[in-house]
Amino acid sequence: MSGGADIALVSLGTTPGLERSDEAFAALVRRAGASCQVVPVRIGWAGQLRRHLAVTDLVEALASRRSARAVDARAVVYSTITAALLQRPAVPYGIRFDAIAALNRPGTGGLWQRRRERAVLDRAAILMPVSHGAAVAVDGARPPVARVPIPVEQIDGASYRDVDAVAYAGYPRKRGLDVLCRAWTAAAPTGARLVVGGVDRVRAIAWLRRVGRAAPDDVEWAGALPRERWLDLVRRARLFLNASRWEDFGVAPMEALAAGTPVVTVPTPGSFEALPLARELAPDLVAEDGSAEALAAAIRAGFALEDQRRRDYRERALELLRPYREEAVGRVVAEQVLPALGIEAR
Template sequence: MARADVLIVSLGGTAGLREADEELAASLRRAGARVEIARTQRPPELRTYAALELAWALNARRAAVQAIREHTPRAVLYSSTTAALLGPVPGAIRFDAPAAGNRPGRHGIWQRPVEARRFNAAPLLVPWSEGGLEEAPTPRAGAVIVPVPVEPSGPPEVKDIAALTYGANPEKKGLDRVLAAWARNGRAGEELVVAGLDAAAGGEWLERAGGAAAGAVGGTGGTGGTVRFTGMIPRDEYRALLRRARVFVTAPRREDYGIAQLEALADGCLLVTNAAAGPYAALPLAWALDPRLVGDALDVRAALDDPVPGYAARAAAAVAPFGRAAVDRVVAEALLPRLVP
């Protein structure tokens, strides 16, 4: 078997992370590299982040050891801080956000100090965004910023859905805030679609959002807009919903990157969001496109009733640096030469 140029040790804890790793591998291959992926086995669910991430890190180490023995790679790239924490050999580290930023207090009691040592010793850091790099501990290795590619998912469709949100992680994504805002903003005949969460779990979040949300929004009374929960759906169906939605609304408590928001902009949605903490790559784009739509009030009505002319075209231009062709240039011209000199 030919020796690999790059071995990606993929944590792959979510579908989004797995897709991001596949995208990076494909981009490296287009640049001429021989790439292998070591996939980490999912551990059982544990009660704390610290314990769960130790289990993930141990499994990532096992996957790396086996793949290094099999492929003898010229370079190893750990995809996520957790994958790198117990890595058996030095390697580049790719991450959306460091533990220094998203694991405060007891949640990162062992991860943060180990991460600091790893970031200092790594030959290269490969953050998804400038914001992710800014959160990284210092001293640290040099860096090449490589976004996750975002492309329009298809031709524009009729915008027959008033608003869409993604609720697969409702606490993190602030679904209660979104539902409360829709209770204030939604009107009869308008629908908010919540993707990634079923109706049973969604009912609990309607109650959490307050009486107005559970009534007018939940469809049990009142005159406001309605809510529809799709549950988990295939990715192509989700992107089809984006193409039909006029507004994408979200209120994350913290945003490590925000791929859903970037995809929404790529598919022609107006982005209504709060100014969440974290790297949040789409936030500066949202401010530039229409600052009225950024804030804790989540002014969906302004987006629906008074959209800025040309928003979709300007959004497409704003996400162009995240397109596959732009990312391929960064990978070929900046990343691969640093990984495999």
């Protein structure tokens, strides 16, 4: 129940990234002078059915509709396109998203979502892509489009860099953990250690065994860490490594850039926000392709960075991240999003 709020944010929140994105958006709305009630989606027992994309999206769309049924607000914002697919609210609505089904739901597994998506997008009062890639995907859409990224604040880099490299591997297959481990084994300097967050040792080793890979001895499996501890690792790291097979926005690499930590990455497909920034900052740290061999070459280049180039990297990264600061994103919400939804900031 939204309790008569200006905006009800229907929050699917199926990943830590989505939860953080929704919390940030709600804070931006409140900062602009409007009230916002986050409406969490309760999936319940049907979550056990999520084994295939078509079924997963249906379960989550039905749960979103059920959770939003009693909403009482002047406008509704859906945190993903999936959350909006089966909705027909009586008030203006907007959709905030990092990818559309036309891009990330190919084949028969995305057939019903793609068919439903266009009408849902067309009826919206405003579309709020999180990333540049998502914005390009809806270029020319009927509703107004305002890019509302996840705010990324500056993270003070440590005066000492005592962590050789960090990587995030929650959802190991998506994050290319097998490619990451092969590349690290091939390129790591003698005595260097890689700290991997988001997955614990037991789960990581079991997954690697299933795909026929051995876990390197010089990897520390940090598991799921509190945000403060994770950011402390990132700010102390010499490199941030990414081998993801697909990314939408990609919070962790953006946080690395905010800490001035050089990002070494494969050219991950999707609306990967950090990729064009990483290419501008240091093209030699972006692998030629998604192979372990190409990533290993980029890792070697990362460890070869001289001190002055590292300082230049940090200064330029902070400049490139200015549009992602809370103040800048907040202006977009106040000046474009709220008026489109018929909400006057107070």
